Amino acid sequence: MDLSTNYLGIKLPHPLVPGASPLADDLDTVRQLEDAGAAAIILRSLFEEQITREQEATEIHRESHDDSFAEAMTYFPSPDSFVLGPEEYLNHLGRVKQAVRIPVVGSLNGMTPGGWLSYARLIEQAGADALELNLYHPATDLDTSSWEVERQAIEMLREVKRGLKIPVAAKLSAFFTAFAHFALQLDAAGADGLVLFNRFYEVDIDIKDLEVLRSLHLSDSSELLLRLRGLAALSGRVKASLAVTGGVHTAVDVVKSTMAGAHVTQMVSALLKNGPGYLSKVRADLEAWMEENEWSSLNEMRGNMSQQRVPNPNVYGRANYMLMLQSWERV
Numbered sequence: 001m002d003l004s005t006n007y008l009g010i011k012l013p014h015p016l017v018p019g020a021s022p023l024a025d026d027l028d029t030v031r032q033l034e035d036a037g038a039a040a041i042i043l044r045s046l047f048e049e050q051i052t053r054e055q056e057a058t059e060i061h062r063e064s065h066d067d068s069f070a071e072a073m074t075y076f077p078s079p080d081s082f083v084l085g086p087e088e089y090l091n092h093l094g095r096v097k098q099a100v101r102i103p104v105v106g107s108l109n110g111m112t113p114g115g116w117l118s119y120a121r122l123i124e125q126a127g128a129d130a131l132e133l134n135l136y137h138p139a140t141d142l143d144t145s146s147w148e149v150e151r152q153a154i155e156m157l158r159e160v161k162r163g164l165k166i167p168v169a170a171k172l173s174a175f176f177t178a179f180a181h182f183a184l185q186l187d188a189a190g191a192d193g194l195v196l197f198n199r200f201y202e203v204d205i206d207i208k209d210l211e212v213l214r215s216l217h218l219s220d221s222s223e224l225l226l227r228l229r230g231l232a233a234l235s236g237r238v239k240a241s242l243a244v245t246g247g248v249h250t251a252v253d254v255v256k257s258t259m260a261g262a263h264v265t266q267m268v269s270a271l272l273k274n275g276p277g278y279l280s281k282v283r284a285d286l287e288a289w290m291e292e293n294e295w296s297s298l299n300e301m302r303g304n305m306s307q308q309r310v311p312n313p314n315v316y317g318r319a320n321y322m323l324m325l326q327s328w329e330r331v
Helices: 027-035 048-055 058-065 068-073 086-099 115-125 146-162 179-188 221-234 251-260 269-274 278-292 313-325
Strands: 005-007 010-012 016-018 104-110 130-135 168-172 193-196 202-206 211-215 241-245 264-267
Touching: 005 241, 016 278, 027 086, 048 086, 048 104, 048 115, 086 104, 086 115, 104 115, 115 130, 115 146, 130 146, 146 168, 146 179, 168 179, 168 241, 179 193, 179 221, 193 221, 221 241, 221 251, 251 264, 251 278, 264 269, 269 278
Parallel strands: 016 264, 104 130, 130 168, 168 193, 193 241, 241 264
Antiparallel strands: 005 010, 202 211
């Protein structure tokens, strides 16, 4: 049974990878993930706002945001709120790299080009085998066009790639006007991988105290469906490796993701719920499913349900949309 895959030019024994999360904060947990068979491990993100504070580069932002900047900064967490500061992050990455034999991926999270991107080089120097660039942009500014959001993201990727030897994966949101076209531009700009999709911050409202509530819910397999659509749209059409994150909980989720085109399936919520050892169960279940259904390798099934196999994807998607809306009476 061949579960091997190639992600970012790195040969992995299988596609099961713990995604960016608190799982990698503790060295003992990192070792447990490796013992459970993790193919690689991704550290949680280091944020643009952390780095710019550390660099004391606030004048640039004041010029950009005028008088609103001082007030805006009060929204951000204090440096003490983060588990790892910029220098601590680099030191921790080095310790993780020494503690395990599997590839270790660093992560940067931001939304604007700037000097903070220099930390990509420091992450490489600390020992990272690859970098995940999380292009998280809420895009709620009425004065910023979709073109400008995409242009900045591409500029960030190019700037990071310019100074690195290690591969870079761009982690994307699903909420782009023309997602597939934007992904193709990132691919052309040199992205070694595309990760679909980051989870957006969702708000709730306390209607009595009139406060905005922070809410973070662990995913379930239903969240995978949006990712499958994105994977299927890109599989076979971009040079970059494809990773899925969000909604991968079972071996069946891994199979679906692979059929849609994924080279790697990142898991977070399932491991937070069930512990590091759950990785070995998913791998065993995956092998059992493949044997039962007479698949000898993941490579032969990869992308077999992608849009590349459909003559006119737009028409196909439109037709399925219409059929879905007509199916209510049969439920």
